[in-house]
Amino acid sequence: MxxxxxSYARRVKRAAQLLLFQRHRTPGVKGxxxxxxxxxxxxxxxxxxxxxxxRLGLQVKIVPEASGETGGDEEARLDRARFLVTLRGSLPATxxxxxxxxxxxxxxxxxxxxYLASRQGKASRSEVERLLSSKLPSWRxxxxxxxxxxxxxxxxxxxxVLTVGWRTRAEVDLEALAESLLxxxxxxxxxxxxxx
Amino acid sequence: xxxxxxxxxARDRALRIVHLxxxxxAKGFNPFEVDVKEELEALRSLLPAWVKxxxxxxxxEALRSLxxxxxxxxxxxxxRSKLRILDPETVKARIAELTVxxxxxxxxxxxxxxxKIQVLTSERLKEAASYWARLKPRSLPPEALEAPRMVEAEVxxxxxxxxxxxxxxxxxxxLEETFQKLSDEAEKAGGEISYWDFVRAETFRETVLKAxxxxxxxxxxxxxxxxxxxKGELKLKPTPxxxxxxxxxxSIAIPLDKSVVGGGEE
Numbered sequence: 175m176x177x178x179x180x181s182y183a184r185r186v187k188r189a190a191q192l193l194l195f196q197r198h199r200t201p202g203v204k205g206x207x208x209x210x211x212x213x214x215x216x217x218x219x220x221x222x223x224x225x226x227x228x229r230l231g232l233q234v235k236i237v238p239e240a241s242g243e244t245g246g247d248e249e250a251r252l253d254r255a256r257f258l259v260t261l262r263g264s265l266p267a268t269x270x271x272x273x274x275x276x277x278x279x280x281x282x283x284x285x286x287x288x289y290l291a292s293r294q295g296k297a298s299r300s301e302v303e304r305l306l307s308s309k310l311p312s313w314r315x316x317x318x319x320x321x322x323x324x325x326x327x328x329x330x331x332x333x334x335v336l337t338v339g340w341r342t343r344a345e346v347d348l349e350a351l352a353e354s355l356l357x358x359x360x361x362x363x364x365x366x367x368x369x370x
Numbered sequence: 371x372x373x374x375x376x377x378x379x380a381r382d383r384a385l386r387i388v389h390l391x392x393x394x395x396a397k398g399f400n401p402f403e404v405d406v407k408e409e410l411e412a413l414r415s416l417l418p419a420w421v422k423x424x425x426x427x428x429x430x431e432a433l434r435s436l437x438x439x440x441x442x443x444x445x446x447x448x449x450r451s452k453l454r455i456l457d458p459e460t461v462k463a464r465i466a467e468l469t470v471x472x473x474x475x476x477x478x479x480x481x482x483x484x485x486k487i488q489v490l491t492s493e494r495l496k497e498a499a500s501y502w503a504r505l506k507p508r509s510l511p512p513e514a515l516e517a518p519r520m521v522e523a524e525v526x527x528x529x530x531x532x533x534x535x536x537x538x539x540x541x542x543x544x545l546e547e548t549f550q551k552l553s554d555e556a557e558k559a560g561g562e563i564s565y566w567d568f569v570r571a572e573t574f575r576e577t578v579l580k581a582x583x584x585x586x587x588x589x590x591x592x593x594x595x596x597x598x599x600x601k602g603e604l605k606l607k608p609t610p611x612x613x614x615x616x617x618x619x620x621s622i623a624i625p626l627d628k629s630v631v632g633g634g635e636e
Contacts, residue, residue: 186381188393192484194486194487195486195487195488196487196488197488198558198559198560199559199560199561199562200560201484201486202484217375217396219480232485233482233483254477258484258486259483259484259485260482260483260484261483263480263482264479264480264481264482265481265482265483267475267476267478269476270481273483277470277471277474278470278474279624280473280474280477280478281472281474281475281477282471283477284473284476284477284480285461285465285473287459287477288456288464288465288476289458289461289462289465290516290606291455291456291461292456292458292460292461293458297383302402305462307463308465308466309465309470309473310470314480324505330526331439332611341484342605344484345478345481345482346477346481346482347482348480348482349480350479350480351476351477351479351480352456354441354476354479354480355461355464355468355476356456356460356464358468358475359470362512363564
């Protein structure tokens, strides 16, 4: 192995440590942290790591600081962006059960995100609460929304307007969510659920 | 009639097209930022410059990159049109129709959860060891509670000044500097930081001074001090939105034990 290859291999390992080991309360690292640790061409290293992770069903995700952030200095945008590792495909339902999420929280998050997507990304908290109250007890709705905000799936401003949070942009494929919401009942029911 | 471009000009132009397309593909930018028609016309105008068949490789590569961008544009339109048909009334109707498990399944199909590894750092191990060393054995009988001794003393203004604690303009400046430093460190750490990580300084005197500043910032609403009861960890979170609004709900006494906090003789 040439010294150049060895240097790349060393930096790919370092990138994996930076992205996978949780250092802050929020997962992942900022672009500027990667640049500081891996050097100027850190994007190339991240791309190499991404191809290594592909074999394991994982991927490196780059999440811009603000949604729909375009224009301006690209280097500065990447500096502010969050880099993290996510699954490449969806999580099997059996694994989700052991992930610590309640099934009604997952349902509430699906409904909230689909509603926000249909409202160009924002809606008042009271509207969302009314929507969720049709499925869940009111006291659970408020707790669930607070939890989603705390975890970064939603963002709430001082006017109690909810928008899609950074974590949704990192972890949720809104297109797949929309498609699944519209088509799920068309799928055949499991044998046990089949109606007579 | 247009002049025939030189080989080096043609190479530069073709490379620029390849680079632009790759950037759009790799970074997920809006593919419509590439004017495909204009780039194709540019490639056509470069054709007379390619003299050897080997030169055509670059032309082919540029053409392949542009076709990839067209594919991305198609995908972009498809995604947006799918989200566009998702109007609020349809969503409300679908949510009403579906059961809670079905809605959960909708989320699971679209969820790509973050993967992270939690590690135990040597610093955290030291904290744990220090905590363990301070724990008294449960077999020992509880010590009789001793009433705290109240000591009243007067301190001269010179002594206070020698400690760096004055209620002049300097004090306000020090408070502002401490708040700025705390905000910066909290931002780097993702919103909040450990109280002890922030307050602990090289000397015991500096530690006392920082703790004193933090107590002012907490009292006057600049920071929020919280206790994680499970981990027994104190956290500081800057709250600029409530700055200047004194908090009166409760107070927390945090003893500064020199043997635990450490620091030099000062």
